[in-house]
């Protein structure tokens with residue numbers, strides 16, 4: 001019997017928890033697992049989520065000769081390599097996928113061909129089945145999510161939702177006893193933000209067929225009592241026609257609350273009306289900077305500015321939709337003055353709209369992002385080697401700050417903490433998180 005082990009590796013050593021940790025199922029892996037099971041009913045398929053297991057736990061659970069799929073992100077790549085090495089030692093076939101592997105596939109294969117049999121760029125459902133059926137090429141590209149040709153993700157077959165729901169409740173105590181889970185309405189983004197690596201593999205935006213989306217949500221509501229749906233798609237307001245179709249296809253028998261992501265650029269009277277009809281209660285908005293000149297370096301829409309972000313939040317607040325503002329410090333040309341302007345902007349938003357959750361981090365030029373390419377060009381222009389497969393996020397950030405900012409990383413981290421201190425629930429990406437990061441509930 002074929003055994004398939006799909007693994008979200010734990011964050012690599014030093015990258016701590018935040019208020020989102022272990023609240024959301026690894027939905028991409030659930031989708032792959034569901035597709036594999038539908039095509040190979042006799043296969044034994046399991047998911048190991050590194051939010052609940054450490055590297056050694058996962059290595060202990062590896063089964064000799066199994067197909068091992070690893071979902072990589074920059075903060076877990078080193079853990080993924082440890083698991084891959086252990087898997088090869090017991091004759092597993094190792095498949096790497098995920099955002100990180102998709103961003104630098106050739107580099108990874110050039111360094112890791114001894115422990116990685118296949119690397120999938122993009123979406124893994126169909127390639128994983130093909131590999132199990134005998135496909136042998138090491139680099140497989142699949143840029144289309146084929147949402148509408150694969151079965152709905154069957155979370156129940158592979159995971160217990162309750163621990164995720166309980167973590168969400170524990171880590172968002174003032175939000176009531178919401179039963180939350182995550183979904184996707186689309187993948188891809190029409191924007192090209194300086195620091196974002198998420199859009200590269202798809203090179204386009206793919207939307208889930210609205211009736212299919214509602215079938216999934218209806219099942220979550222009726223089977224698990226889900227009343228809070230966190231749509232982790234890139235930015236829901238980027239296509240008003242899709243948003244309208246989604247709203248108009250909503251079944252009358254369910255009405256869960258929604259938490260979605262949107263650019264400020266996408267907030268206007270038409271999208272607000274649709275968000276209200278969807279029952280959106282919370283929007284994660286990329287505010288990024290309080291400095292007008294730095295805001296323009298991001299490329300998050302033509303007129304992106306602190307005024308635009310403030311106005312968008314004001315429009316949402318006027319209809320009682322809460323926000324999680326997101327800030328990125330360390331934009332090109334960042335200085336003490338611009339950091340202060342960003343703090344003042346965040347403070348003003350806090351004083352007027354009183355948000356509870358905040359994201360703030362120093363800019364990390366993740367592989368696949370425009371910032372990564374700029375950094376690479378800068379370093380290589382000096383004749384220095386930048387080509388490798390392990391890019392520690394913290395080291396990338398340090399290098400970026402030294403190359404592109406007029407402040408040092410200590411000042412950026414101090415302001416990151418100041419901004420995070422405005423929120424009750426704090427989300428960041430940082431090695432060796434301090435006591436100030438997480439939430440007031442000690443998470």
Ligand code: SF4
Nearest residue numbers: 189191192193196234
């Ligand atoms: S709007 Fe969000 S998802 Fe889109 S490119 Fe910018 S950061 Fe990435």
